[in-house]
Amino acid sequence: MNLAARFRRRGGASLWFGAALVAALIAAAALSLIWTPYPPAAIDVPHKLAPPSWAHWFGTDSLGRDVASQALAGSRISILVGVIAVGIGLVFGVVLGLMAAFARGLIEDAIMKLSDFVFAFPALLSAIMLTSTYGPGVVNAIIAIGVYNVPIIAKLTRATANGVLAREYALAARAAGRGPIAIAFDHVLPNIAPALIVQATIQFAIAILAEAALSYLGLGAQPPQASWGKMLADAQNVLYSAPWLALYPGVAIALSVLGLNLLGDGLRDALDPGLKARS
Amino acid sequence: MLLEVSELAVDLMAPGGLQRIVDRASFSLAEGESLGVVGESGSGKTMTALALMGLTPESARVAGSIRFEGRELVGLAEEAMRELRGDRIAMIFQEPMTALNPLHSVGAQVTEPLMLHRGLRKRDARQRAVELLEHVRLAEPERAARSYPFALSGGERQRAMIAMAIGCSPRLVIADEPTTALDVTVQARILALIDGLRAESKMAVLLVSHDLAVIAGHCDRVIVMYAGLIMESGPVEAVLREPKNPYTLALLEARPRPGAPRGERLRTIPGAPPATHQNQAGCPFAGRCALTVNACRTTPPPEVAFGANRVSRCHRAREVGFAR
Numbered sequence: 001m002n003l004a005a006r007f008r009r010r011g012g013a014s015l016w017f018g019a020a021l022v023a024a025l026i027a028a029a030a031l032s033l034i035w036t037p038y039p040p041a042a043i044d045v046p047h048k049l050a051p052p053s054w055a056h057w058f059g060t061d062s063l064g065r066d067v068a069s070q071a072l073a074g075s076r077i078s079i080l081v082g083v084i085a086v087g088i089g090l091v092f093g094v095v096l097g098l099m100a101a102f103a104r105g106l107i108e109d110a111i112m113k114l115s116d117f118v119f120a121f122p123a124l125l126s127a128i129m130l131t132s133t134y135g136p137g138v139v140n141a142i143i144a145i146g147v148y149n150v151p152i153i154a155k156l157t158r159a160t161a162n163g164v165l166a167r168e169y170a171l172a173a174r175a176a177g178r179g180p181i182a183i184a185f186d187h188v189l190p191n192i193a194p195a196l197i198v199q200a201t202i203q204f205a206i207a208i209l210a211e212a213a214l215s216y217l218g219l220g221a222q223p224p225q226a227s228w229g230k231m232l233a234d235a236q237n238v239l240y241s242a243p244w245l246a247l248y249p250g251v252a253i254a255l256s257v258l259g260l261n262l263l264g265d266g267l268r269d270a271l272d273p274g275l276k277a278r279s
Numbered sequence: 280m281l282l283e284v285s286e287l288a289v290d291l292m293a294p295g296g297l298q299r300i301v302d303r304a305s306f307s308l309a310e311g312e313s314l315g316v317v318g319e320s321g322s323g324k325t326m327t328a329l330a331l332m333g334l335t336p337e338s339a340r341v342a343g344s345i346r347f348e349g350r351e352l353v354g355l356a357e358e359a360m361r362e363l364r365g366d367r368i369a370m371i372f373q374e375p376m377t378a379l380n381p382l383h384s385v386g387a388q389v390t391e392p393l394m395l396h397r398g399l400r401k402r403d404a405r406q407r408a409v410e411l412l413e414h415v416r417l418a419e420p421e422r423a424a425r426s427y428p429f430a431l432s433g434g435e436r437q438r439a440m441i442a443m444a445i446g447c448s449p450r451l452v453i454a455d456e457p458t459t460a461l462d463v464t465v466q467a468r469i470l471a472l473i474d475g476l477r478a479e480s481k482m483a484v485l486l487v488s489h490d491l492a493v494i495a496g497h498c499d500r501v502i503v504m505y506a507g508l509i510m511e512s513g514p515v516e517a518v519l520r521e522p523k524n525p526y527t528l529a530l531l532e533a534r535p536r537p538g539a540p541r542g543e544r545l546r547t548i549p550g551a552p553p554a555t556h557q558n559q560a561g562c563p564f565a566g567r568c569a570l571t572v573n574a575c576r577t578t579p580p581p582e583v584a585f586g587a588n589r590v591s592r593c594h595r596a597r598e599v600g601f602a603r
Contacts, residue, residue, distance in 0.1 A: 104337050168377040175332055175372075176365035176392040176443065186391075190382045 015266020021259025029075040036069035041224035049242045058248050061231070062238050071248045073226035077138065078256060081211040081220075082204040084142045089149025089203060090196065096150070097157025098188065101165060102180045112158070115151035123148040123210055131219040141220040145210045149203050156199050160192040194271035198264050205260035212253050228253050281450055281483050282308040282331070283346040287353075289326050289507075292338035300326045302507040303343065308451070311481040313474075315494035315515060317530070318504035321552055324487045327504070328453045331485070332370055333360040348450065366396040369444035371473075373456040375436035379428040385412070385439045386424030389446060396447045411442040415472060434465035438472070445476055452477075455487045470497050491534060495519050500588075503527045506553055506563035513589030523583070523591035523599050525568045562594065570595045 032040075037057070044064035052059045058067035100111040118126075127144035134140050164170055164187060173183050214220035215229030223230075228249035235245035289301040301323040308314050316324045329335050331345060333352060345352040347368065352360065364370075369392075372378035379388055389408040393399045399407060405424070412420035415438040428436055437457065444452055454473060458466035474497055477484050488494055494501050495515055502512040503526065511524035522528045529548045550567040562568070565575035574594045583596035593599065 168372050168374050169380040171334065172370070172372055172378045172440070172443075173380075173391070174334055174364065175370040177361045177363070177395055178365075178391065179361060182395075186383070187380055191380075 012266065012269065014262040015270060018259050018262025018264070018266050021255055022263050025075055025256050025259065026079065028072050029079045032069075032072035032076055036066075036072050038066035038069045040069040040073040040226045041065065049238060049245075051242070052244065059242065059244055061234055061245055062242075067231070067245060067248055070226040070231055071228070071252055074228040074231060074249065074252065075256075077215075077221050077225060077227045078208045078211060078253075081138065081142050081145060082207040085145035085149055085207040085210075086200050086203050088143070088146030089153045090200060092150045093153025094157050094189075094196065097154040098161055098184050100154070100158045101161035101188070102184065108158075111154065115154050118147065119151045119155075121148075123206075124213060127210065127214055128217070128219060131214065136219040136222060138221050138225065141211055141214045144214075145207045148210075149207070152203065153196070153199065156195060157192065160195050161188045164188045164191045194267075197271065198268045201260055201264035201267060205257045205264070208253065208256050208260070212249075280307045280346075281310050281312075281348060282485075283344075284331070285344045285346075287327065287330060287343040287345060288341070289323070289330050289335060290340040290342075291326075291336065297340065300339075300507050301330065304502075304504075304507075304509050306502050306509065306512060308483045308485065310450070310483055311477060312500070313477060313484040313486060313498045315498035315501040316485065316487045316504060317489065317491060317494050317501060319489060319552060321506075322504040323507040324504050325455055328370070328455050328485065328487050331451075331453060332364060332368060333357075334364075362396070365392040365444075365449075366447045367449055368451045368453065369447070369449040371437075371440050371444050371452065371454040371457045374460050375433055375440050376428075376460065378440055379436055381428055384425055384427055385431065385436075389424070389439060389443045392443065392446050407446070408442070411446055412439065415439070415442045415445075415476075417442070433461050434469065437461060437465075437469050441469070441472065441476070445480070445482075448480060449482060451483045451485065453485045453487070456489070457486070458493065459488070459490070466493070473497070491519065491530060503530070508563060508592060509590075510564070510593070511589075511591045513585070517589060521600060523585055523589065523596050524593050525570050525595070525599055526564050527591075528599060529568070562592075570598065 042065060044060065046064065047056075047060055048062055048064040050056055050060040050064075056066050056068065058071060061067055061070070096111050096115070100108040123145065126148060127141060130144040131137070131140045170183060170187055173187055178186075211220055211227070212229035212232070215227040216233045218233065221227035221230055231249040232246060235242070235249070239246060284307065285305045287301055287304045288299065290297040291300050304323075304327060306314065316327060318324045326335065330341050331347075331352070333355065335341055341353055343353060347363070352363075379385065386405060386408050389411055390401070390404040393404040393407055394401065397404075409420045409424050412423050417423045417435055417438050423431065423435065423439065431439065452473075457473070458469050461469060470493065473484060476482065486494065486498055498515050500513065501515045501518050503510045503518070503524065505526050510526045511518060511522065518527060519531065522531060532546045533548060535545055548567055553563050561574070561576040561578055562580040565571050568575070572594065578594070580592045580594050583591050583593065585591065591599070
């Protein structure tokens with residue numbers, strides 16, 4: 001049975017609804033690269049705090065910037081942070097997790113204790129620590145969120161890899177004279193990939209939330225970069241005079257996170273290794 | 280001798296300290312010979328097989344000597360051991376369902392050891408893999424090579440496993456319960472296949488099984504293991520016809536007999552195997568054995584030789600035949 005058919009049968013509504021929302025997020029980011037109604041950072045003080053109209057679909061903020069343009073451009077930062085932070089988590093987490101699963105003994109203990117240590121810090125706290133030490137900015141925010149992802153992926157990798165290594169085909173591969181690296185790439189990684197993909201999707205959603213929180217606190221994206229978190233912070237100052245300003249970035253964040261979580265759930269059902277063996 | 284094992288001991292780390300799984304096992308295997316290892320679950324037969332491959336669990340301690348082609352394997356570096364595995368010594372596993380990776384095609388898995396040990400290029404290895412699959416009499420080897428494990432039956436999968444094992448013409452093949460998971464008819468064909476391969480390539484076979492009938496039909500010699508100890512060893516026919524150890528006798532009597540009167544109950548061995556063998560002063564079978572005397576509980580049983588190639592480990596070995 002091919003992959004598409006399996007997805008149709010198992011993923012169900014959450015997979016497709018999630019995928020549609022994520023596709024919309026990516027489309028918005030792609031669109032903002034070539035076109036926005038106005039330059040997102042263009043200040044136009046005489047028309048500040050304009051309510052939604054044909055000229056400004058989502059209205060303007062306290063500096064007269066077009067909110068629709070900012071919301072479109074803000075999706076870029078969200079995706080950028082998500083992709084790189086999850087990438088950092090995957091690369092380091094998978095390598096460390098595999099090392100722990102294969103090495104056992106002292107190395108495993110060391111890696112897992114270190115993971116517990118990093119894990120014990122609330123993500124936002126370590127991000128605030130990092131950005132307050134090295135200065136606010138998107139790069140430091142990405143690193144902070146990425147570091148937070150590493151132990152999560154490392155733990156998942158180790159647990160699932162141990163499950164694969166306990167299977168007879170892993171023993172059979174060793175009996176055929178294969179070394180740990182060959183077994184890791186040929187047998188372990190393909191079998192744990194579904195679990196990693198699902199977790200990466202969830203971590204992507206968490207990264208978007210974390211970026212929004214950091215930017216809201218002024219530790220993430222810096223002016224003139226557009227970011228949903230920063231838009232929320234700006235909207236808070238004028239919440240009573242222009243309440244709609246908080247709506248757009250809030251809805252954008254909520255829909256993105258919802259979409260990624262639904263996609264993750266749908267992928268989990270579609271890729272479940274327990275069901276795969278029987279298809 | 281191709282393989283000479285002497286005083287092999289395997290200890291496993293258990294919650295209560297080291298636990299002896301294989302206790303000073305000694306045996307040997309010549310080219311083209313087939314040795315059966317029989318025993319209950321937990322008798323140490325699988326651990327013996329894994330020790331030969333150097334694949335005992337991380338926490339295991341292996342002592343004694345395993346000489347293979349004149350080379351000592353106990354304490355051999357992992358890299359050197361890896362070169363032997365799948366090349367000079369190969370293994371066939373019990374569960375063909377789980378011993379093949381569901382995500383790779385059968386052909387790719389048969390190809391692996393060929394590329395690794397013979398340095399064949401992918402295309403040549405692929406060609407050779409199809410020949411091997413044909414050699415183990417898989418129908419439509421081309422199609423089988425392309426298919427994934429789930430598309431094959433249990434017997435076909437086991438044939439593919441055998442093709443994988445014999446790819447590099449190993450001198451020793453260890454088959455750990457190779458037919459336990461298969462139907463009886465398929466079982467007979469798989470065993471006949473292994474016999475045929477052994478005859479044509481003069482490889483030695485170590486056949487691990489709990490099934491006396493399998494051992495009787497396909498091995499030259501047999502060792503009977505209980506609680507990590509080799510209780511009896513010798514030529515298959517002699518051992519099974521005229522056991523010199525009460526444990527072997529008890530195993531034989533526990534088998535269903537053809538022609539037994541209707542309603543006759545199978546004979547069982549009373550009690551259960553000892554959980555830990557380490558603190559036992561005497562014979563591990565003492566207490567379950569009909570011939571138990573006081574010496575059995577206090578002193579380890581001696582090895583009693585019968586002729587040049589039969590040994591029984593029992594205080595009353597010379598009485599076994601007569602006490603029946």
